[in-house]
Amino acid sequence: MERSGLRxxxxxxxxKKIVMGATGLILVAFVIGHMAGNLQFFSGPARFNAYSHLxxxxxxxxxxxxxxxxxxxxxxHVIAAYQLTMQNRAARPADYVRREPQVxxxxxxxxxxGGVYLLLFIPYHLLHFTTGTLHPAFVRGEAYGNVVIGFQTxxxxxFYLGAMAxxxxxxYHGAWxxxxxxxIARPSNDPLHRRLALAIAVIVPAGFSLLxxxxxxxxxR
Amino acid sequence: MKVVLHxxxxxxxxxxxxxxxxxxxxxxxxxxxxxxxxxxxxxxIVRGEVPIAxxxxxxxxxxxxxxxxxxxxxxxxxxxxxxxxxxxRSFKDGDEIWIEPWRAKAFPxxxxxxxxxxxxxxxxQAGGFVSAPTGSAQDGNAIPIAKQAADxxxxxxACIGCGACVAACPNASASLFTAAKITHLGDLPQGQPERMxxxxxxxxxxxxxxxGSCTLFGECQEACPKGxxxxxxxxxxxxxxxxxxxxxxxxxxxxxx
Numbered sequence: 001m002e003r004s005g006l007r008x009x010x011x012x013x014x015x016k017k018i019v020m021g022a023t024g025l026i027l028v029a030f031v032i033g034h035m036a037g038n039l040q041f042f043s044g045p046a047r048f049n050a051y052s053h054l055x056x057x058x059x060x061x062x063x064x065x066x067x068x069x070x071x072x073x074x075x076x077h078v079i080a081a082y083q084l085t086m087q088n089r090a091a092r093p094a095d096y097v098r099r100e101p102q103v104x105x106x107x108x109x110x111x112x113x114g115g116v117y118l119l120l121f122i123p124y125h126l127l128h129f130t131t132g133t134l135h136p137a138f139v140r141g142e143a144y145g146n147v148v149i150g151f152q153t154x155x156x157x158x159f160y161l162g163a164m165a166x167x168x169x170x171x172y173h174g175a176w177x178x179x180x181x182x183x184i185a186r187p188s189n190d191p192l193h194r195r196l197a198l199a200i201a202v203i204v205p206a207g208f209s210l211l212x213x214x215x216x217x218x219x220x221r
Numbered sequence: 222m223k224v225v226l227h228x229x230x231x232x233x234x235x236x237x238x239x240x241x242x243x244x245x246x247x248x249x250x251x252x253x254x255x256x257x258x259x260x261x262x263x264x265x266i267v268r269g270e271v272p273i274a275x276x277x278x279x280x281x282x283x284x285x286x287x288x289x290x291x292x293x294x295x296x297x298x299x300x301x302x303x304x305x306x307x308x309x310r311s312f313k314d315g316d317e318i319w320i321e322p323w324r325a326k327a328f329p330x331x332x333x334x335x336x337x338x339x340x341x342x343x344x345x346q347a348g349g350f351v352s353a354p355t356g357s358a359q360d361g362n363a364i365p366i367a368k369q370a371a372d373x374x375x376x377x378x379a380c381i382g383c384g385a386c387v388a389a390c391p392n393a394s395a396s397l398f399t400a401a402k403i404t405h406l407g408d409l410p411q412g413q414p415e416r417m418x419x420x421x422x423x424x425x426x427x428x429x430x431x432x433g434s435c436t437l438f439g440e441c442q443e444a445c446p447k448g449x450x451x452x453x454x455x456x457x458x459x460x461x462x463x464x465x466x467x468x469x470x471x472x473x474x475x476x477x478x
Contacts, residue, residue: 005465005468008425008465009465011428012424012425012428012461013394013424013427013428013432013433013434013435014396014424014434014435014457014458014461015461015462015465016434017434017435017458018458018461018462084434084436087433087434088391088392088393088394088433088434088436090326090431090433091325091326091327091392091393091394091431091432091433092324092325092326092392092393092433093326094324095324096290096293096321096324097227097229097240097319097321098290098292098293098319098321099290099293099294100292100293100294101391101438101440102294102389102440102443102444103438103439103440103442103443104391104438104439104440105438108436108437108438108439109391109438111436173437176437177436177437179455180437180451180454180455180458181435181437181455181458182455182458182459182462183455183456183457183458183459183460183462184455184459185452185455187373187450187452187455188450188452191439191442191450191451191452192439192442192451
């Protein structure tokens with residue numbers, strides 16, 4: 001039986017990497033939008049709860065469409081990452097006694113373990129603020145109060161900040177590499193240079209972190 | 222000058238190897254790295270020991286035969302330089318130097334620092350032919366080629382197939398090599414008829430040879446003695462994506478090899 005074109009695409013390392021790049025860009029777009037929406041937290045309870053109501057009630061069909069897209073993206077991204085990692089480990093069974101990385105960034109080297117951290121973070125985050133299952137005093141519809149109370153637990157806030165640190169590293173490499181992997185980056189005299197990815201990697205995690213930080217530091221109670 | 226070498230010695234493909242220490246005295250800073258190894262080998266032969274096996278041919282940096290990991294960097298500490306064009310003046314008197322073969326499943330060690338790079342030949346072979354007219358030479362500008370395309374093709378064609386990209390890559394990926402070969406034909410008008418088939422076949426062969434995949438660490442570009450850019454990898458991925466999307470069953474034309 002001749003394998004289908006899609007199957008061959010997925011089975012090739014370049015095809016799988018293109019899937020990672022495409023799903024990665026979907027997720028980058030999502031975190032930018034998610035962060036921008038979160039900043040309404042600083043406009044007060046009425047505005048933030050109304051935003052939550054909009055997503056959870058008024059446009060719930062669109063929200064579900066987004067959720068399904070994101071879930072599919074994460075699943076494909078993670079499976080491809082796992083399989084490529086296994087392929088890469090197998091490609092060098094006997095390692096060097098001495099190998100000195102010349103240009104690889106800390107961000108590139110932490111993609112895998114940082115990704116695992118984020119993969120643990122995402123379900124916790126959903127059970128914490130979306131379903132309220134792991135929240136000490138969850139009130140449906142009271143998004144503002146849920147965030148304030150949620151971040152008053154120190155280790156929870158620190159876990160969130162840790163996730164944002166890894167998100168920053170992940171974005172610094174990923175938001176640059178995705179364009180190159182998809183072949184849509186323009187040829188450059190300095191291909192390792194990444195201004196756009198640096199901006200995304202700083203602004204997005206910083207914007208997210210403002211919420212736990214403002215609660216931890218007592219600016220918002 | 223005097224240097225202390227830690228050299229990977231391995232008697233054969235299935236033998237166990239290990240680092241062996243050698244003191245190299247009376248080395249001239251003007252010697253190339255390979256001449257230094259020649260001197261060490263001559264002394265080993267006089268002592269009745271087996272000389273260190275390493276690949277080399279032109280010794281002027283254009284053939285791609287030589288290549289070894291020197292102090293953890295492919296082809297050693299000097300940028301845009303093959304091991305044969307590296308000179309001992311790049312080291313200090315009394316330095317310790319670690320020398321290891323390229324490490325990849327697809328590049329099995331044959332002996333000491335010599336690895337089998339046949340996997341590269343098979344990737345080239347998978348690329349097949351180009352429908353260029355042979356026979357007597359055409360007029361110089363019979364086929365117009367844009368300056369940009371000519372430059373990019375020439376830059377990619379500078380690849381000498383030494384394997385430093387694979388050696389330096391944390392994933393032992395052959396992406397830079399394969400991408401350079403795909404780019405240098407794919408940029409030229411002569412390479413257009415088979416361009417899509419070639420991208421599919423060469424990427425497929427790259428996977429068959431058990432190389433790793435690209436994670437864009439950028440180490441390959443830094444190690445490449447010919448300065449091939451990772452831009453070629455973006456180019457390869459684009460061609461592969463386009464080829465896979467437009468591929469039709471049974472539409473394969475032309476042979477391979």
